[in-house]
Amino acid sequence: MNQRKHSYVRDHVEVGFFTDPSVCIGCKACEVACKEWNQVPDDGFTWSGNSYDNTGHLGASTWRHVMFLEQDRQKGNQVTGPMGLASDSEDPFRWVFLSDVCKHCEEAGCLEACPTGSIVRTEVGSVLVQNDVCNGCGYCVVSCPFGVIDRRPEPLHDAGGAFKCTFCYDRQKSGLVPACAKVCPTESIVFGRLDDLRARGAERVQQLQQGGYTDAQLYDPTETSVRGIHAFFLILGEPEAYGLPPKPQVPTIYLKSAWTSAFATAIASIIATLVAFAFFS
Amino acid sequence: MTSNAPSEKRLEELREQAWREGVVPDKGVDVAGGPIPRKPGYYGQPVVRPPVWTWQVPLYFFFGGMAGMAAVVASGAIIFHQVDLARAAMWIAAIGGAVISPVLLIMDLGRPRLFLNMLRVFKHRSAMSMGAWILSTFGACVVPGLIALELNAHQVFAGTLDQLLCVASCVFIFGSAIFGTLLATYTGVLIGATVIPAWFLHRALLPIHFGTAGLGSAAAVLELLGHRMPALNVLGFYAAAVESALLIWLSVDKHGVADRAIHEHGSGWLIRIGEVLNGPLAIVLRLLGMVPFAAISFLIGALVSRFGWIAVGKVSGSDPESVFAAERY
Numbered sequence: 310m311n312q313r314k315h316s317y318v319r320d321h322v323e324v325g326f327f328t329d330p331s332v333c334i335g336c337k338a339c340e341v342a343c344k345e346w347n348q349v350p351d352d353g354f355t356w357s358g359n360s361y362d363n364t365g366h367l368g369a370s371t372w373r374h375v376m377f378l379e380q381d382r383q384k385g386n387q388v389t390g391p392m393g394l395a396s397d398s399e400d401p402f403r404w405v406f407l408s409d410v411c412k413h414c415e416e417a418g419c420l421e422a423c424p425t426g427s428i429v430r431t432e433v434g435s436v437l438v439q440n441d442v443c444n445g446c447g448y449c450v451v452s453c454p455f456g457v458i459d460r461r462p463e464p465l466h467d468a469g470g471a472f473k474c475t476f477c478y479d480r481q482k483s484g485l486v487p488a489c490a491k492v493c494p495t496e497s498i499v500f501g502r503l504d505d506l507r508a509r510g511a512e513r514v515q516q517l518q519q520g521g522y523t524d525a526q527l528y529d530p531t532e533t534s535v536r537g538i539h540a541f542f543l544i545l546g547e548p549e550a551y552g553l554p555p556k557p558q559v560p561t562i563y564l565k566s567a568w569t570s571a572f573a574t575a576i577a578s579i580i581a582t583l584v585a586f587a588f589f590s
Numbered sequence: 591m592t593s594n595a596p597s598e599k600r601l602e603e604l605r606e607q608a609w610r611e612g613v614v615p616d617k618g619v620d621v622a623g624g625p626i627p628r629k630p631g632y633y634g635q636p637v638v639r640p641p642v643w644t645w646q647v648p649l650y651f652f653f654g655g656m657a658g659m660a661a662v663v664a665s666g667a668i669i670f671h672q673v674d675l676a677r678a679a680m681w682i683a684a685i686g687g688a689v690i691s692p693v694l695l696i697m698d699l700g701r702p703r704l705f706l707n708m709l710r711v712f713k714h715r716s717a718m719s720m721g722a723w724i725l726s727t728f729g730a731c732v733v734p735g736l737i738a739l740e741l742n743a744h745q746v747f748a749g750t751l752d753q754l755l756c757v758a759s760c761v762f763i764f765g766s767a768i769f770g771t772l773l774a775t776y777t778g779v780l781i782g783a784t785v786i787p788a789w790f791l792h793r794a795l796l797p798i799h800f801g802t803a804g805l806g807s808a809a810a811v812l813e814l815l816g817h818r819m820p821a822l823n824v825l826g827f828y829a830a831a832v833e834s835a836l837l838i839w840l841s842v843d844k845h846g847v848a849d850r851a852i853h854e855h856g857s858g859w860l861i862r863i864g865e866v867l868n869g870p871l872a873i874v875l876r877l878l879g880m881v882p883f884a885a886i887s888f889l890i891g892a893l894v895s896r897f898g899w900i901a902v903g904k905v906s907g908s909d910p911e912s913v914f915a916a917e918r919y
Contacts, residue, residue, distance in 0.1 A: 359633040366635045376632060418785065424719035425704075426711035444707045445700020447642040448718040451784040451907065456638040460700050469700030549914055552632030556917040560783045561715050563793045567782040571797035574778075575771030578659060578805045581828045582666040589820040590670055 311491055311500055314484040323434040324481070325503040326490065326540035327510050328408050331517055331525070333497035335375055335406035339489035340364065343373040346488035347475065350465045360404075366552070367409055369461035372474040373489050378405040378550060385521040405545055408489070408498055409552075411436070411457045411474035412538035416559040419473075422452035427471075434503065434539055435476035445469040454535060454557035474540075503539060513543055534559045631910035638785045640907030641900065646698040648896035650691055651777045654725070655804025655892070656811060657686025658773030661732060661766035663808050663825070668763055673743055675817050676763070680736040682811055683766060687773065688729040695725070717780040724776055728769040735762030774804035781903060787916035788849040788906035789899075795836060795843075796899070802832040803868060803892040810885035818881060826884060827876055833891070834869035848916035851909065857901035864895025 317324050343349065352370035357363050360377035367374045384403035417436045420428045427442035428449060438449075438458070449458045449471050458473040477487035485491070490500035499506060510527050517525035528548055529541040535557045548555050631637060641647075664679035696705045708722035738759035742752060775797040782793030789796070806829025809822045840852065840861070851857050868891025875884035906912050 357633070362633070365633075368639075378632070421713075422716050422718060424711070424713065424716050424722055425707040426713075427707070442704075442707055442710070443701070444704035446708070446718055447698075447700065448716070448780075450639045451641050451781075451786055451789075451903070454638065454785045456636055456785075459639055460642045471700075549631055552635050552637050552910065554637055554913055554917060558785070558917075560785050560790060563783040563790050564715065564717070564779065567717075567779040567793040567797060570782075570794045571772070571775035571779050571801065574775045574798045574801035578662055578771055578774070578801055579665075579767070581805070581825060582662050583669070585821040585824040585828070586666040586670040586672075589824045590672070 311486050311493065311496060311498075313486070315481075315486070316484055317433050317502070318431075318478075318482050318484075321432045323503040323539070324476075324501065325413070325434075325506050326410060326487070327499045327501075327506040327543070328410065328540070329497050329499070329510075329513060329543045330405050330407040330545060331513075331522065331543065332495045333375070333406040333408060334495055335361065335377060335404075336494065337375045338492040338494060339373045339408050339498055340371075340375055342488040342492040343474075346477065346480070347372065348466075349472075350461075350467075352465070367411070367455075367457045367459075367473070369459040369472040370465060372410065372472075374409045376405075376407045376409055376551060378407070379403075380405060380546060380550065382524075382546065383521075384545070385517070403545075406497075407542065407544065407551055408493075410489070410540050411476075412455055412535075412540050413474075413476060414454075414538050414559070415536040416534060416561075418452035418454055418535075418559045418561070419449035419458050419471075421559065421561045422448045424448060431476070431478055433476070433478075433481060435478065436473075437475055437478050438471055438473060440467065440470055440472070443470040445471065447471070452560050454554055454559065456552075476540075506541075510541065510543060517543075517545075528553055530557050533557055534562045630914070634910060636908045637910045637913040638907050640904045641781075641784075641786070642700075643698060643900060643903075645897075646694040648893075648900045650694040650698070651800060651896040651899075652807070652893050653686045653694065654691045654777065655774040655800055656807040657683045657688075657691060657732075657804075658728065658770035658775075659801070659804040660686065660808035660811070661728070661735075661763065661770035662805065663812065663822075664735075664763050665767035666821070668760060670821075672819075673739075675812065675819070677736075677739055677743060678812055678815055678817060679808065680732065680739055680763065680766075682808065683732045683770065684736045687725070687766075687770070688733050691725060692729070717776060717783055721773075721776050721780055724769055724772045728766055728773050731762050731766035731769060735759055735766050738762060771801065775801035781899065784903075785913075786903045786907045787845075787909075787912040788851040788902045791845050791849050791916060792840070792843070792852075795839060798832065799836050799895070802829050802836075803895065805829050806833070806868060806872070806888050807892045810888045813881055813885045814889075823876065823881060826881070826888065827873065830869055830872035830876065830884070830888060833865060834873060837865040837869045840865070846915060848912050848918075849906065850912060851902045851906035855905050857898060857905045860894055860898030860901050864891045864893075864898050867891025867894065 362377040383401045413435045490498045528544045531537040660679045660682040664676045667676035713719040742755045778797030778800040781789045782796045809825040868888045872888040
């Protein structure tokens with residue numbers, strides 16, 4: 310599925326990523342491929358001490374991030390843990406890998422917030438930052454409910470602008486699959502038509518639940534103001550453990566109450582001033 | 591080799607315990623990277639991103655608010671024929687709103703040379719875009735307003751031209767007053783309509799706080815410049831009373847973990863110090879007749895609380911527990 314040429318950009322087809330941790334082997338090829346293809350600068354070599362994850366979080370120079378979750382739960386019916394731990398052990402353990410990425414929201418907070426029009430929606434429904442237009446105001450950073458987009462600090466290449474996953478828009482225009490999906494050896498990252506992927510995700514959840522992964526679910530917040538994401542995930546367990554907000558909201562829903570308060574304050578200030586000058590001069 | 595260092599002693603104890611009991615059940619400290627992380631979320635990593643804004647932004651909130659509301663004071667003064675006060679207020683509005691504010695905002699950009707891109711589009715759903723347009727329009731009203739007012743006051747021209755100048759100055763001053771109120775209050779919307787829990791939970795309070803602090807600051811600066819008059823004193827009382835009410839609101843309307851950045855940490859102290867200085871303390875000093883001290887107290891409070899709110903955003907945005915807790919509201 311990931312190796313075929315396509316014409317989604319020309320045909321204006323909505324595309325997406327479906328990322329499935331149940332088959333991820335944590336090889337980080339997606340991180341490497343993303344960095345290489347997009348020429349993303351390194352953002353420091355630090356040892357986090359958190360499992361095998363030294364990347365930490367998505368950011369201006371990290372557009373794919375493989376998480377390494379260590380959980381005190383059984384992984385389906387698998388027998389895991391030290392020295393052949395039985396499946397009904399009192400000390401269960403599982404190791405879950407998930408490749409995180411920009412969600413390309415249906416209602417994107419960053420896109421709504423951008424005052425320069427630098428952030429746009431493409432023909433395939435992805436959210437793209439036009440680097441040459443961005444002036445680095447930083448408002449998208451506090452408008453993304455997933456903490457994806459960030460301003461790149463000095464002294465990195467192209468510092469000052471906001472960066473995030475481009476969905477390899479340049480590759481897609483040439484009919485190529487995004488670099489991360491292309492290199493994924495287990496098809497844990499699948500790229501394709503959004504409707505196809507949603508069906509595939511639902512089917513995979515069912516499959517896993519039958520296989521004993523009772524806590525398998527899709528992470529696609531369609532019920533909130535984000536109205537769904539184009540890069541959605543299958544997760545084992547709760548979204549919180551993956552650092553994913555359970556109910557993400559696009560911050561434009563707060564505008565009405567905030568502006569109401571602003572207008573009320575504006576009017577009150579004018580009245581107070583007029584009263585002060587009229588009666589206390 | 592044995593040593594008396596505490597760390598070695600601890601190891602000796604563990605060894606003895608292991609020898610004696612056959613097991614060491616003590617979980618001890620939570621080692622970073624130890625199996626089954628006990629921190630909330632994903633290894634305590636932030637869920638949303640804290641603001642990247644530096645000192646220029648809170649300073650802009652302070653000067654922008656003061657400048658915007660100074661134009662309102664100027665309008666009041668013009669209506670009630672206090673031309674000297676109107677001139678001073680318009681100077682504050684022009685220097686604060688057309689010089690200091692744009693410079694601070696441009697300095698804060700990641701790519702200052704592209705600042706004009708702010709006016710590339712008009713997006714009513716982006717408070718940042720609205721702010722850029724509000725500030726630009728304010729500047730376009732306040733500068734001609736000040737020039738017309740000064741020319742008129744110095745009687746540079748005579749006859750019809752002078753009358754025209756008088757009308758023009760009034761129109762521009764009223765225009766800058768309208769956009770000035772928006773300039774002083776939109777900053778509350780700007781940070782209120784974000785994903786930072788401690789900010790969006792108080793999105794109704796923020797514009798009131800920023801706008802009223804702006805009005806009080808404008809009155810305070812005018813008083814410090816020597817314009818001691820009852821009207822400004824009344825405005826000072828009004829602003830300090832509203833700020834005191836907001837201090838009470840903030841301490842009643844608590845959201846627990848979700849907005850703990852306002853009540854804990856250094857950020858919480860900045861908010862508290864700021865609100866006490868421009869709320870209760872300013873009132874008390876005014877009641878005692880110590881107007882200049884009240885004005886200084888209010889100005890410092892307004893400045894400190896602006897820095898406090900940005901600090902709150904940084905703490906709250908880095909706190910995954912706050913984000914999870916806030917989603918229950």
